[in-house]
Amino acid sequence: MSHRNAPLTPTGRLRLARCVVDEGWPLRRAAERFQVSHTTAARWAGRYRQLGPAGMHDRPSRPHHSPRRTPAAVEQHVVRLRREHRIGPVRLAARCGIAASTAHRILVRHHLPTLAVCDRATGEPVRRYERSRPGELVHIDVKKLGRIPDGGGHKVLGRAAGSPNKDRRNGVGYAYLHTALDDHSRLAYTEDLPDETAATCAGFLTRAVAWFAGHGVTVEQVLTDNAWAYTKNTWRRTCHELNISPRWTRPWRPQTNGKVERFHRTLLEEWAYHRPYISDAQRQAAFPDWLDWYNYHRPHTGIGGHPPASRVTNLSGQHT
Structure with a gap:
């Protein structure tokens, strides 16, 4: 491809060469007519005589021989x-x-x-996939996150002073962030729940399906890992009642559920650990705004820099 300041394109080179070779123009007259040097006109005329129109294209700059190439x-x-x-x-x-x-x-x-x-386990390139429509497959997973004691945890007070954050006896414990993420649009719904039992997971699924339905998305399948709660009859029965097909990842293959895993990483980086919080309530209060930003405004690199809501019919236009 010619650089942007080149005086001749391949078409212009062909015209110049034909003027010289086919019509008998002197080189200097052709060079003046096409505003190039005499040597340039001679080069393209020579290539035209040797190769015809195919010789008017740029040649690669790679050398024919590399004597210093690695053995x-x-x-x-x-x-x-x-x-x-x-x-x-x-x-x-x-x-x-x-x-x-x-x-x-x-x-x-x-x-x-x-x-x-690449997949570190096999060394093979990661095979990426994406469902063709919203709701065809929803990824579900739970992220366990330490709660922040009143006054702040170790990010505010330092490691020694913030150590009670790890002690359940102080009433701190963990938050269980349950997330349902649509495979096609990356639209996400997350709840902070007290545990990850079968009943809690089933209740979350019911509310998540209703939330997606309110956004014009009908959930058809859900994909989870093989955690205890997702293999019980409670989960299967709930899926059956909601007319949803449950699916599970292969054992020891979290990459299959990678979209929601990546969402949780983004959630930690941009919300949970984005700044020091002095209490768990303060961090939780910031979450709705962040999730709204993620769904409706944040450019998502996995879908061409558009927000997830842009892939759900008319949803982005309804949101202000």
Whole structure:
């Protein structure tokens, strides 16, 4: 592709070359007509004589021969270490006695994906999927979060003074954040509940389905991990009453439920640990505004920088 300041496009080069070769224009006259140098006009005329119209396109700048390229044996060693140990260019360079930039170029040359997009267990690229419509699949999970004692926890008072936050006998304990997240739109519904028993999870599902219905989304399937509460008859019976198909992830494969796992990470970074809170009530009071921001205003990189509500029919237009 020509750079933006190039005086000739491939079409202009062809016109110049035809003026010189086919119509017999002198090189200097053609160069003046197309406002290029004499040598440029001669180059494109020569390529046209040799290659025809196909020669008017840019050639790659890659050299025909690279005498200083890393030996093939070293490249194979780098590739083997990457596949066996799943380590990055810096550690590969230390083991193979080459520069980290060289190790990186070898990985790119062999089309090996970055570690960030690979499954650490298998080394294979992560296979991403997305349902085609809202409600087709809703991910559900629970995030356990330590409550903040009155006066603040360790982020406010320091580790030693804030240690009561870990002691249930002081009436602090944990918050259980139950979340239902739509696979297609990433629209999320979260409740702070006192536990994660089967009855609590079933009650949350009922309220979550009603919340999604109020936003024009009919839940068809729910995906959970294999936690105790999600394998009991209470959960199955509730799904049956709501006309929902329950699904479960494979054991030891949390990546299957990765969308809600990633939501909980965002929730911790942007709300729970975003600033020091002096009480659990203060943190909870900030949550509705944050969830509203997430659903209706926050750009989501997984859906092209749009907020989740933009993928639910007419929902973003109803919200102010």
